[in-house]
Amino acid sequence: MADPAHGAKNFGTIRNVVKGLADYYYDLADIDDGKDIGKTRDEVVASFGETVGVKALDRYTLEYTLTGPTPYLLSYVCLELFLPIEQEFIDQVGEDFGTSKENLLYCGGYYISEWDRDKLVVMAKNEHYWDKDHITLKSLNFEAVADGVSGVELFQRGQVATTRLTSEELSTIKSTEWEDYVYLADKTLTTYWFIYNFESRNPEFQAAIQNLNFRKALYTGIDAVTLSAIWEPEDPEFFCRYTLLPEGCMFDENGMDYTDYPGLVDYKNNPPYDAELAREYMDKAIEELCDADGNIIGVTPGTKVDMLPIAEFTSDGKLPIDILYTCGSSETEMKHALLVKEMLTNNLGSENVNVILGFSNISFSDEVWALDNWDLVHDSYGFRYGDPSANLNRITTDGTLNDSEYEVPEFDALVEKANEIYTINERYAAFAEAELWMLDNAMIKPYMTGGGSYRMTRVVPYTTPEGYFGMVSYKFKGAVIQDTPVTKAQHAQLRKEYEEALAELAGK
């Protein structure tokens, strides 16, 4: 996996944590690129044992040497990237690794006993599993059901144990006995947010976005609930998120959620949307950005803005400020874009902002990111391990997620300081301070969580291992299946008991 020839895409997640791994990877990549680094490929590969901090001490013990203290290691090692594999087996199967059930190794509670491509995966109980007594289901069938309607029908006939429902499918079982079995699945760790292009070629937006009041006008002028309703019309508030990092997945030594740290908790619990406040911020921004005639200070009139193939327009250097909102061209994306335009135009004033919609047709990466053809976009990011650094490190001035190209030395310093603290409570407090700085300065606008869907199930909730990181959705140890579907009331009751048990654990 550490060999670039194997092309592991997510390798960057762990590259800098394990000692020597980055050097090993880049040495091989240089050789593959034809550079002379004074060593041959075989020599570098042969040096793995000495240069990389991974060692199998005995048959059951693996030792990692890290580049530094890593207090979040436990949430980290459950990533599939850390799953060990026997070299002998890899050598034996070569490129065929993972292409059939015979070319895989298993160490969990189940192994794949049947694999019918694009049809069915049957997982059977692993009788050699160390904790096999807690494997309650003898086999698991993962079956391809291409259509949601068929999925619901199969569930109603008792032929599948769980199913998902879209909002449309939900509406078809409204006012029937099945409505009582529908529950809303939990949010995911993914956060959707709006980002701004601080180095835009559109001079009007480039000038405006440097202004704090303008950013706050955008921050308070977009209603997350309305946007969330595109995906979740039944309960849009449920999926709104107003912090950069997700709630419910990082707890300090006292059991306090990271997002409940002072300052952050106010953002978490208070929807920022306020049309009047947005207008106030906009008015203040206009005072600071424009002269008495509505000319935007520092912008030369008549500048041609070439953002083709997305958009092309001429900046007049006057109000309204042109904002190029770029998105994909799916129906949902277009609906989303029209709503954003409507909100900004209404709340900030059509005399103040002119939202231009731009749609990428083929490849967002090629047409938008690569050519820098945007002022405002909405985007989403996952959250890979249980530490604020997982995403806050990525949005620093030099961070990989800083597509906005902002410069935030204050934030960088706060993150750097937090990274050097290894006691959890202090570490979280320091990261919370950094995140708060980003939110106070409206550098990014988080607004929604990812995932979440309506479901019906016969699997009793909270009988399987819970957690957010690694491959939790595939864990079935202890799962209990009941004959009748789980009702809303049963789900709510079990959720309450689960949360009480968590709180009790935290208290201890």
Next chain:
Amino acid sequence: MRRYYLSKLGQALVTIALVVLVVFTLLRFMPTTGYFTKEEFREMDDVAKNAYLRSIGVLDPTLVQLKNFLVKLSHGDLGRSMTLYPKSQIKDILSDKIKYSVMFNAFSWIVSAFIGMPLGIAMAKNKGGPIDSAGTAYVVAVRSIPSIIIHFFVQVYVSRLFNLPMLFYIDNPRSWILPTISLSLGSIAGYAIWLRRYIVDEENKDYIKFARVKGLSQNYIMVRHVFRNAIVPIAINFPSDFLLLISGSLIIEGLYSIPGMGGLLIKSIQALDNNLVQILVLMFSTLSVFGVFLGDIFVSFVDPRIKLTDSPE
């Protein structure tokens, strides 16, 4: 005659070579950013992106890739899927999938021909009568109602009515019934309406009227004259239909969870799986071209008046 076959064969091979070459070249014009999700594109540094692209073999110059493709192909190696089924041997993927599509298309073909053709003949023989009206109503319904609605109806309601499985399972023959029905509905209508049309056309021709005047029986006229002439335009497609049994139905295979070939080409194009696209294009173009070629030959057997050369040898 031999010259005709050789010339047609040559044209067929040139067509296939051109199709493969054009598709191969066009695929290389696709931007490599398509191999990364939005997050991967920004998260991975250039070194990592290059390493990934090299690992799936798209960094080599087009000509080198073409040479590798042809050399491997000449050794019977179809290569490995790049992105849709990473690293899986394409021959394994195809052998896993083709059997299902062939099976259902063959069932559907048999059912369609055995129901559609007699229906078309019956409609023509009873032109304007109740069978014709009922048949026409069926054809109009199948052609005008969006197929997805009909398929859903069959899958959900018919399965409920007759207690049949909603999804396909290879070890449960009862689960084969509904997909076969769904696949056949359209082609039954196709066979019926075209055969009816050709028969009605033929029946109005002078030679048929003359045969009738001569006192030949209706059945004799129908079998010896009308049907033989009417089947020609349909028969020309038989070889293509037979060869393309391997191409699955996107909607029906999805609906009944049949892991066949349906949509494989579309999915592989969307996934920029060049290796898989090339093999599928090569396979489908070869079968299509030879289907047409064999159609010409087949039709000359069905109707001996049709000559494939200007002058007899």
